[in-house]
Amino acid sequence: MTKTPRHTPLRANTLVTLAAGTLLAPLLAALPAHADTGPTAENLAWTMSRAVTGDGAWRHLRAISKATTDNAGHRDSGSAGYDKSAEYVTRVLTKAGYKVQRQEFTFRDYRIESETGSVLAPSARKLHPVIARFSRSTPQGGLTAQLSGLSGKKTGCGPQDYAGTDVRGKIVLVDVGDCFITQKQMVAAQAGATAMLMNVNSPNPELNLRYRMVPPEDARIPTATLSRAETEQLRADAAAGPVRLTVDLRGTEKTTKTYNLLADTPTGRAENTVVMGAHLDSVDTTPGMNDNAAAAAMLLESAVQLRPYAGHLKNRVRFAWWAGEEKALSGSQYYVDQLTTEQRRQTALYLNLEMIGSPNFARQVYNGRTDTGPGPAGSERIHELVSGHFAEQGLPTVGLNLDGRSDHAPFVSAGIPAGGVNAGSDTVKSPQWAELFGGTAGQMLDPCYHQSCDTIDNVNKTIFDQNGRAMAWAMGRFAVDTSDINGAGTAAE
Known part of the structure; x- marks a missing residue:
């Protein structure tokens, strides 16, 4: 999670195909459906929240941890640690049947x-x-x-x-x-x-x-x-x-050269794309397991688990692993800058995963508002749905502004509805939050934020699983229906 919420001008415009996989065989499971209209948004949402788990994502987190520790102990953009982690993400996605694209760019460093x-x-x-x-x-x-x-x-x-x-x-x-x-x-x-x-x-x-x-x-x-x-x-x-x-x-x-990784579901309407992302890079002083390998690993598991249900999607889902988040949100900003006016209009919403396994966590859901007022129309509805899903599990949440500290910011600036989850970085836990979520009042939500102790042992498995399931629920829901967010992508279409 970055400390600096500001746009930096970028250069280059290359989108390179890394690998192409074959489509998976028959669907692994069938979903309840309404006649010939396909599954309801609720059906796919709950199916995804059961399929995507902390245990399933942990194997990816272990692999990214090894790629990091074997290569100087960080994933700073442009480093070997970033490259090896990106190679792992690409291999898993390719095996699952995705075509992976590498979006190259340079930024001021x-x-x-x-x-x-x-x-x-x-x-x-x-x-x-x-x-x-x-x-x-x-x-x-x-x-x-x-x-x-x-x-x-x-x-x-x-x-x-x-x-x-x-x-x-x-x-x-x-x-x-x-x-x-x-x-x-x-x-x-x-x-x-x-x-x-x-x-x-x-x-x-x-x-x-x-x-x-x-x-x-x-x-x-x-x-x-x-x-x-x-x-x-x-x-x-x-x-x-x-x-x-x-x-x-x-x-x-x-000048540093690096790349984002992008993978699209092969089905679903491209003119109503749901983007779901997490940054893969870390700062150069830490292994960055909570910031942000945990979210990158959960995003990967979400993509793997959604792939067998490709035939049920009404809206395309694009998964994005950003580079340069720790360098002024460079990767996500570059991605948004390259979108044409029409492509921005065709982006239904953005879901962001940031620091989802903080050890002294608060269960924070982005609340649809910026530091200066309301976010793009539809953002508050994303907050209502995600926090409502937590509430159904008996899990309290608190709101978090769509501030300039993570990859949702370029989307928000472009007028694209955004939401997501964040278990916390350098915010100090209040006594009220300690009563609500447990943990230790007076300490940072992640005491290892940007420190060498942000190893795999720093990731809280409970909130890691809860945040992952909640975002998988949102992914499944919006893959079928975004009508209450942007007026498009209805389940009845």
Whole structure:
């Protein structure tokens, strides 16, 4: 799940067929039907929710885990770990009878060259800064300066937070929150700071996260994050007297080439396509099993289980494994950008699976609204149906905005109805949520978010299964009927 919800311009326009499989033999099961009109949406929905299980998807998760750990321990876009995982997805889909397409693209990326730091005074020790992507660089060998706090609010989002404090030529220390990191460093630069360090301020004192300058052109000064533990120690030192630091933060822009994987059901109306997707990539600091291999594995199992029922589909289902989600949603944004006006109109809706196995989970269903108002028409109905399905199982849910942090965002911006599930990332669980879902209040929904501990053992099998079944139910339902979402694809047609 990305930390940066912003569109980055992309290049290239290649759609390559990787493999073509043969159609499966006879259907494995028959569905109840209304005369000669085929199965009802409800029939296929419930059939899929029984067929798609956490146990079934776990074998795919194990395979992606092995492909990841055998190849540098991550699936960053353009890496061997991503390629080997994509090869596995392609093999399984081909065996199931799908034709798999590889949609290649390039995007603007950032190569990290140095991210080190140390305290020189009052006592020497190492720091562990994480440079923001597209940050300005320090000189080679780093820069040395005095540390400064703020006189106003610690988040440093406006000039008023610097009133009465001279930060000229100093390294300023701020907190996460209230505004984007890009704005923070612009304000710090205007006040004369030579670099900025930002406290991630997580309940886990050792956790650190990599942020991103959006847009990159607004980068002004070298910027990095620190863990809460290191921040608190720096502030304790500063309370006693001057603190002198050196930081070496350097990176350069590059272009990365990668690809999405797409697979369509061979039946169903192409002019009313249901798209269901999850990102396959991870950040470069983690195996990324919950973020987002679990969702990619469940999507694969959903495709496999739907394939024998191809003859029952009224609407085409397109399965998508996105690259570059962790790099400004690059893969899904590229996909949407390549759609013609007619193809956008023919996209009935988008279903998104994101971090579906978080260990300290909340059962979150995207609620059909953005951070600024209603989402595309039909989005709230998707929320009603998915949350209603959970309710039928006696499973409470909470709503989650269609924000800019996952692959639904480009679809929403294009006016396409969207929904899905998300068990949570860096949100801290409240006591109310702990009472509703269990788990630990005061801790992140996924304490291993973007950390090396996001291994297969980090995936909660219970919510993994529940989210997978719910999305399989939605997939089966919309494969037959989307009439209450977009006015098309009725079961009676």
